[in-house]
Amino acid sequence: MGMRLVTIGVVCTILAACSGQQEMDPAQMTDPQTSVERPAPVTTEDRFAILALDCIHREYPNKIAHVLQSAQDARPPRELTPAFYGCFDWHSSVHGHWLLTRLLTVQPDGVYAEEIRTALAKSFTEENMAGELDYYTAEGRGSFERPYGIAWYLQLVAELEESDDPQLSEWRETLRPLEDAIVDKVRAWMPKLSYPIRLGTHNQTAFAFGLMLDYARTVGNDEFANELVQKSLTFHQSDVDCPLAYEPSGEDFLSPCLMEADLMRRVMPQQDFVVWLGYFLPQIPIDGRADWLEPGIVLDASDGKLVHLDGVNLSRAWALEGIASALPADDPRIPALMAAHAVHRDVGVAAVSDEHYSGSHWLASFATYLTTRRGIADSGAGE
Numbered sequence: 475m476g477m478r479l480v481t482i483g484v485v486c487t488i489l490a491a492c493s494g495q496q497e498m499d500p501a502q503m504t505d506p507q508t509s510v511e512r513p514a515p516v517t518t519e520d521r522f523a524i525l526a527l528d529c530i531h532r533e534y535p536n537k538i539a540h541v542l543q544s545a546q547d548a549r550p551p552r553e554l555t556p557a558f559y560g561c562f563d564w565h566s567s568v569h570g571h572w573l574l575t576r577l578l579t580v581q582p583d584g585v586y587a588e589e590i591r592t593a594l595a596k597s598f599t600e601e602n603m604a605g606e607l608d609y610y611t612a613e614g615r616g617s618f619e620r621p622y623g624i625a626w627y628l629q630l631v632a633e634l635e636e637s638d639d640p641q642l643s644e645w646r647e648t649l650r651p652l653e654d655a656i657v658d659k660v661r662a663w664m665p666k667l668s669y670p671i672r673l674g675t676h677n678q679t680a681f682a683f684g685l686m687l688d689y690a691r692t693v694g695n696d697e698f699a700n701e702l703v704q705k706s707l708t709f710h711q712s713d714v715d716c717p718l719a720y721e722p723s724g725e726d727f728l729s730p731c732l733m734e735a736d737l738m739r740r741v742m743p744q745q746d747f748v749v750w751l752g753y754f755l756p757q758i759p760i761d762g763r764a765d766w767l768e769p770g771i772v773l774d775a776s777d778g779k780l781v782h783l784d785g786v787n788l789s790r791a792w793a794l795e796g797i798a799s800a801l802p803a804d805d806p807r808i809p810a811l812m813a814a815h816a817v818h819r820d821v822g823v824a825a826v827s828d829e830h831y832s833g834s835h836w837l838a839s840f841a842t843y844l845t846t847r848r849g850i851a852d853s854g855a856g857e
Contacts, residue, residue: 515585516585517581519581521838522838523577523590526839531593534551536562537562539618539619556601565619570839574593574594576848577590578642579637579639591641607655623676627649632693634649660686674723675782678733680736687702690702703741706740707741714753716730718757718767725779726782727783727785727786727840728789731754731755738750739751739800744801760806762813767794770786770787775832787822790818795811795815795850797811
């Protein structure tokens, strides 16, 4: 198999210069990637793996969502969160680690399997995870990465839980203390949450509840699962006529309407969901066309906020497939759901590249969640 030289920092600089756009302030480029010689990618997911491998231990540039309690808290990212300091921010680092773990479970003999194991072993040490726990449980961090980042952490744990690989099972135990702290905080927070958070960005509750519910069912935490189900029903069982025409907002990476439907197919019996969906999204056609939902348009992929719309196309695609998978095989809405899924999938996956770090540090995780059909039971619906 041919070898190639991957030098992400140099490639990004050249591409940005050729396009007439500057990816980021050169003063921020204080932690350039070193050259890594590796085999050429074989699968689409291999391409995504490269992006995660090249960012999970890249400390800068870095955006810290961090409340300082004293001058002692003004420290570099790797000292604050020693496992998840890369990929620009904590949550992107977490789902970058999830991406690599996911690929070990779906293609254990993949071309980058050994490099992935080495990278994950560097992060998942008892010392690093003790540092993460100390950070998460410190004063003033009650809402840290809630709910988006901590939902991805629980998804990471679920991936490890499902594996019978000895190394992954060992890592699963190493991650357990932070997992327990997160679950405790979420269970204490949910009863206080009076309303759902319907944004198209990190604070959205529908997306987070879906990941958390999948986690709770995977690890057999029935109490947590039941609490999530009841909260979801309380928030959304009576929702009707979701304003899909108002989407996407200019910085969305999650669809408020579709993510809610993707959550509710997890919590309602099929017959109830079939009826609920008709009231909630009456816009879904029965003629099989795809143009009832147009993909989001990104005019500047170097802009860290505008590039969110590449993510909304990917997350819409997996939500559309998830919704279809929960319907009876003869439901007349499935062809239109899957037609829109295909359009969003193709546009979204094509946008995943290493050209701009604004997107490359996170989009591959969304693409991997989509292409590996994470969160979708093999029901056969929509196939």
